[in-house]
Amino acid sequence: MPGRSNPTLRQRRLGAELRKMREQAGLGGTELGRLLGASPSVVTQMESAKIGVSAERVRSFAAVCKCTNQALVDALVEMAIERGKGWWEEYQGVLPTDFLEIAEMEAHAHKLYTWATTYIPGLQQTGTYASAVFSRISPPLPRHDIDVRTAFRVQRQRVVRGRRTPYVSFIHEAALRMQFGGPRVLADQLAALIEASEQPSMSVRVVPFDMDTFPGAGENIMYAEGQVPELDTLQMDSAQGVLFFHSQADLANQRATFAGLDSTALSEDASRDFIRNIASELKGKYE
Known part of the structure; x- marks a missing residue:
């Protein structure tokens, strides 16, 4: 060949x-x-x-x-x-390979989990919030690059939701309070997060500050279930870029992390109420 x-x-x-x-x-x-x-x-x-x-x-x-x-x-x-090209390949030469590989991983996932500690998970970000996140990168990105990255992130969301891929996101309270783009942008983002959490294929669970434990490491991570457990993949955001892991030891460790999150995070209904309360607190900052 x-x-x-x-x-x-x-x-x-x-x-x-x-x-x-x-x-x-x-x-x-x-x-x-x-x-x-x-x-x-x-x-x-x-x-x-x-x-x-x-x-x-x-x-x-x-x-x-x-x-x-x-x-x-x-x-x-x-x-x-497998044959044929994925939608993300249209962005080859335009975006870093890391971006394309995340989309490729999501396209073949049977179920997705995320654990977010610093910002709302990419698959649940509004376009305005995503643009604000990309605008904080140092050194600053050109406006065109920010717009392309934002459009790509929004397209990832459409694909995952269109396929109705089961998706569970655990979000730390710190990520819910980080004001990328200011209080109004965050309030709109929280409203969109509540709306997304009501979709049958999506679950949003909050880990408040007052929980007596902090499961796993501090990096934002995504866990993609494969066709069989041996083909699961862990993706981690880091200062050095996107990292992928698939050793059985790493996968077992992260399965334990998500099991811990499942036992400590608020229920879906309690999480929605928690997010609504934060959104209400923000109104006084921009009204």
């Missing part, structure tokens, strides 16, 4: 899962190549996603590695035969 210069997030994930499968079988690249009738360099290229992998090759790979997880093998086969 032809070589790739810039494999996508999904293509890299397929290669990574093949490598995990080989390592769990205790096979080296040379030995696996011999069993597959391929050179060690071909094995390396498959695992680094530099070349495509056919459905037949995935099944042969799994058979040689004695992988009995048929659900995982079937999911990897589906990844191998």
